[in-house]
Amino acid sequence: METMKIGRAKLTWLNGGVTHMDGGAMFGVVPKPLWSRKYPVNDKNQIELRTDPILLQVDGKNLIIDSGIGNGKFTDKQKRNYGVFEESNIDQSLAGLDLTRADIDLVLMTHLHFDHACGLTAWDQEQLVPAFPNAKIYTNETEWQEMKNPNIRSRNTYWEANWKPVESLVHTFSDSIDVLPGLQMIHTSGHSDGHSIIVFEDGEETFIHMADIMPTHAHQNVLWALAYDDYPVTSVHEKKKWMEYGYGKEAWYVFYHDAHYRALKFDQHGEVVDKTDRTARAYE
Template identity: 70%
Template sequence: METLHIGGIKLTWLNGGVTHMDGGAMFGVVPKPLWSKKYHVNEKNQIELRTDPILVQKDGTNLLIDSGIGCGKLSDKQKRNFGVTEESSLDESLQALGLSAEDIDGVLMTHLHFDHACGLTRYEGDKLVSVFPNAAIYTSLIEWEEMKNPNIRSRNTYWKENWEPVQQQVTTFEQKLDVLPGITMHHTGGHSDGHSVIVLEDSGETALHMADIMPTQAHRNPLWVLAYDDYPMTSIAAKQKWQAAAAEKDAWYIFYHDASYRALKWDENGDIKVSVKRQKQ
């Protein structure tokens, strides 16, 4: 498992499963001859997107960023439609670190789309239960309200199976939440109305998790937004704002979806100057 230290904060990427989504949808109006130079695409026009939660450890507290695709939650049809070739093995990842799901103190949900939230619950027989029974689950108030009351578009990704069993664990915020000193969530909107980014700061070092307004390193251009984005102009403005803030602090960018990079820094010319690459099995 790949790791990165931001001062005294340790990040470890766990195995949350993988999807393969349509490349055109993931890059919106950007022509394929452009985006395919920056991200691998298969013969079905699908791109590989990991759904790997990031374990964040600081001062004895164990947090997760998002929860993975889950295990045993998707039908064969859903697996086919979403290109799921591997489900989550989060328990095994945590066990290798000497931890279990019961040791997770908080789950920072950037948003609650199925590929981020399916890992919050699992089946025990016919009953759905919380995967992280001792964790507070953090998300923006806007996101939580839409999760419970999706519209005609969002009901395809906000599923009751992912929120009903954990609703007593949920803590919401409006604009900003200080989860721990140096670990903050910021509401941005854009990809979804309640979407949030996460900032990690310690000992003069910074990491920024842009979640799905920059799901892969190939989405660095502020104009390269997803067809899945509910509010693309909001995504563009948020990318510009947070990229400017990251440049001032020479911040790491960390990823949940990227199939090749866990984390990286860009130089002033937009070239990758340092990175943590995913070690493919």
């Protein structure tokens, strides 16, 4: 597992599984000859996207950022279509840190699409139960309402199995919420109407988790928005705002999906000045 310290926060990437999604959809209107130079693509035109939750340990609390793809949530057809070659192995990751799911205090959900939210629930024999039974789950109110009442387009990504068992654990916010001192969830919209980012600041140290308005390092260009985005123009404006903010602070940008980097640090000109690589997994 990859681990890093940013201020008083310790971040550890857990093994939450993997998907392989269509590269054209992940880069929207950007021509393939451009995006494929920045991110590898397979012969099915798919790119590898990790779904690895970030364990955030700060002020004696154990937090999880997004939840992975869980286990036993996909049909064989879905596994094939979404390139699910590996499901979640969070229990083993936590055990390596002398933790269990019961030790998680808070789960911060940037949004509730299936590739982020399948890990919120787990099978107990024939029944789905909360995967983190003692944790409060924070997400944006707009996102939560769409999760429970998806429209004709979004119902393929907002699954009842991922919200109904945890309904009593969910706490929502509108514009932003101070989770802990220096740690905020901030509503951006864009990728989904209720999409949020996570910002942590401790003195001179900052990290920003842009979630799916910048899912990989190859999406650094503010104009490179996903075809999956419900509000791509909003994604562009919000990315520009938070990239400029982070550049000014020489912030770390941490990733849930990136198959190559866990985190990148940019200077005031947007040039990479430090990085944390992802260690290759056994299935590769």
